[in-house]
Each structure stands twice: as C-alpha cells, then as structure tokens.
Amino acid sequence: MIHGGVLAAASHAASAAESTAFWVLAVVAVAAALGMILTPRAVHCAVLLAIVMLSLAVLYALQGAPFLAFVQVIVYTGAVLMLFLFVLMIVGVSAADSLVETIKGQRMAAGVAGIGMLVLLSLVIGHAALGPAAAGGAKYGATNINGIAALIFTRYVFPFEVTAALLITAALGAMVLAHRERTSPKPTQRSLSRLRMVSGRPAPLPGPGTYARHNAVDMPALLPDGSPARLSVSPVIAARRTELGRGGIQIESASQGAGQGTSQQISEGASQGPGQAVRQGASQGKGPDAGQEDTRS
Amino acid sequence: MSPGHYVALAVILFVIGAVGVLVRRNAMVVFMCVELMLNAVNLAFVAFARMHGSLDGQVIAFFVMVVAAAEVVVGLAILMAIFRTRQSASVDDPNLLKY
Numbered sequence: 130m131i132h133g134g135v136l137a138a139a140s141h142a143a144s145a146a147e148s149t150a151f152w153v154l155a156v157v158a159v160a161a162a163l164g165m166i167l168t169p170r171a172v173h174c175a176v177l178l179a180i181v182m183l184s185l186a187v188l189y190a191l192q193g194a195p196f197l198a199f200v201q202v203i204v205y206t207g208a209v210l211m212l213f214l215f216v217l218m219i220v221g222v223s224a225a226d227s228l229v230e231t232i233k234g235q236r237m238a239a240g241v242a243g244i245g246m247l248v249l250l251s252l253v254i255g256h257a258a259l260g261p262a263a264a265g266g267a268k269y270g271a272t273n274i275n276g277i278a279a280l281i282f283t284r285y286v287f288p289f290e291v292t293a294a295l296l297i298t299a300a301l302g303a304m305v306l307a308h309r310e311r312t313s314p315k316p317t318q319r320s321l322s323r324l325r326m327v328s329g330r331p332a333p334l335p336g337p338g339t340y341a342r343h344n345a346v347d348m349p350a351l352l353p354d355g356s357p358a359r360l361s362v363s364p365v366i367a368a369r370r371t372e373l374g375r376g377g378i379q380i381e382s383a384s385q386g387a388g389q390g391t392s393q394q395i396s397e398g399a400s401q402g403p404g405q406a407v408r409q410g411a412s413q414g415k416g417p418d419a420g421q422e423d424t425r426s
Numbered sequence: 427m428s429p430g431h432y433v434a435l436a437v438i439l440f441v442i443g444a445v446g447v448l449v450r451r452n453a454m455v456v457f458m459c460v461e462l463m464l465n466a467v468n469l470a471f472v473a474f475a476r477m478h479g480s481l482d483g484q485v486i487a488f489f490v491m492v493v494a495a496a497e498v499v500v501g502l503a504i505l506m507a508i509f510r511t512r513q514s515a516s517v518d519d520p521n522l523l524k525y
Binding site for chain 1: 427428429430431432433434435437438439440441442443444445446448449450451452454455457458459461462465468469472473475476477481482484485487488489491492493494495496497498499500502503504505506507509510515518
C-alpha cells in the first residue's frame, strides 16, 4: 500500500497528523460529492455540497491558508449555500429531479466522458513534476493575512478594482432579474376583506390536528361529526406523503364507536400533478384500509 | 503530504462535478455541480501555492471565490425568472432558443 508507506515515512508528528486529516477528509469529500450527483432531491444535494465545502475549508487550513479557510466557511458555506437553499424553498421543495433520460444514452456518454477526463487529467498530473512543499511555504497566522493583503493591494490591485465592478454588476443584475413588475394594483386591506367575504369562507382555514389523536402537521383536524377536515392539511404535505409511498394520509377517527370509515384518505395531493395523481389513484385502488375496517367492525 | 495528493483529490472532485453537470436535469443541481468544480480548482490553486512557497495561488483562489459568488447570484436570479414564467426548474423545459 502506497498510503501506508507514506504514513510510515512521515517522520514527525505534524506531518502524520496532516496526512491522517487529509485521508479522512478526502474520503468524506469524495463520498459526499458522489452522493451529490446520485441523490434525486435537490435539498440533499445542497447538504452534501456543504459537507464537501467544509472538508475543503479544513484542507485549506492544513495547507497554510487560514484566510482562505475562513472565507470558504463564511462566503461559500454561509452565504452561497444559504442562497441556494432560499431559492430551493422558493422554487419548491417538491420539485424533484426527473429521472427520465431525455437524450438517449446521455448518462452512459457522460460516464464515459467523465472517465476519459479523469484519465487525461491523471496522465497530465502524473507527467508534471510536482515537487514537495517548499520550505517555509506554509505561512500561518498573521503572516498569511499580511502577505495576502500585500499582494492584493500591490500586484493584484487592478483585478481587485475590477472585482468591485463585477460585484456591483452582479447585484444590479440580480435585482433586475428578480424584480417583478406589478401588473395589477396592490390589494388593500379593504379589498382583501371584501374578497374573503365573497369567497364563502370568511373564517381562516382549520389548523391541523384539532381534536385528532395527535397534533402533527400532517394529521387532519376532525369536524364535529368525526369526519376529517380536508382543508386542514397543507396540499404540499399531502402530496409529499403520497410521493414517499405512504399511501396518502391515514386518518384515524376519534369516534371509535361510530364504526363508519375508521380510516380515510385525503386526495388533495391529486391536484399537484399528473404523475402524483396517478400514484394517488393507484394507492387508493390498492385499498390498504379495507382490511383494517373489517377487523375493527 | 506532497502537493500531488491534494491535486489528485482536486482532479477527482472536478471530474465528479463535471459528470454531475452532464447528468443532472435540475438546474439547481447543475449549479451546485459547477460550484463543486470551482471548489476543486481552488484546492489545486492552494496546493500549488504551497508547492511554490508563494501566496499568489491563494490570491487567485480568493478571486475565484469572488467570481463564483457573483456568478451564483446572477444564475439563481435567472433561474427564478425562468421558474416564474415556466413553473419548472428543469434544464429540458426552456428550449425556445433551440429553433
């Protein structure tokens, strides 16, 4: 094993600690990156990307770049990934990646291209003369930050100024793109109140879990006659439970002696999309509740 | 640890990000894979800076981070504008420029 040889050859403790940290973090980062391109949900991708970025921040600190390590944590993991998560929440958490291959054989071709790229880059790096770390190369502590500041404000001062223009342009562009022209007048409190009266439901929607067995958000409230209130559960939650294959929302009626409909299903998720409507119909057609009804009555 | 190890790790992460860009259909995930590629390149820059004993590589990695942040801001704004009109975040749906 080459790794074992490297570990044994490491003479003093600092380099042994560094190689231990490197191998642990390298495995974590590669595993998280692989999971990122394999999980279908975008939120899981964001969390796995956060793991990769934090591992890279520690690797920067190991290589004598404490300033970059902190910038990585603050800017990338703190700001950029949180921006990703905000946009994910706006775009919709229920928007899962479609697993249909639109171009025939695209995944196979992408895998072959990836392997080819890996081989090519490995050959290039294998042929390059990568020497050991230069003596005194690791500039820790105040030396690192002073050195970076001296470089930024002397040799790289023009790119630094251009960066300011870039950031202003990006901020302006984001504001222009995210701005929505209001095509109708802004609704006032008076008009909203009138709309509510006209709509036939002046009261707010019932909250979930009222008079039910427990008050989780996916547990529908019960009406006075013991039937579930369908409007009390958010359609997003109903659709998500259907998507996870739990067969819609099981409603346990509080009135056990009534003997009618001990468990029902909410089909509000059917309005989410054609695919979920099909799944909802399939889970209803399966009828997992019939057996329960028989045993109870 | 020689800088070669770090550069090898950077190559692996870069290739994983490139495959993700090619394979995934959700525009958000494609963006995240681009971020992964940029991070991998930053790791290589830091490794080379250490190999040469100078700080220029770290400064360039810093500039890469700034540009990546600006790119994410504009890209996500475009994505939200597309989502507002098309109700979709998939890269297959916006094909009006194709013909």
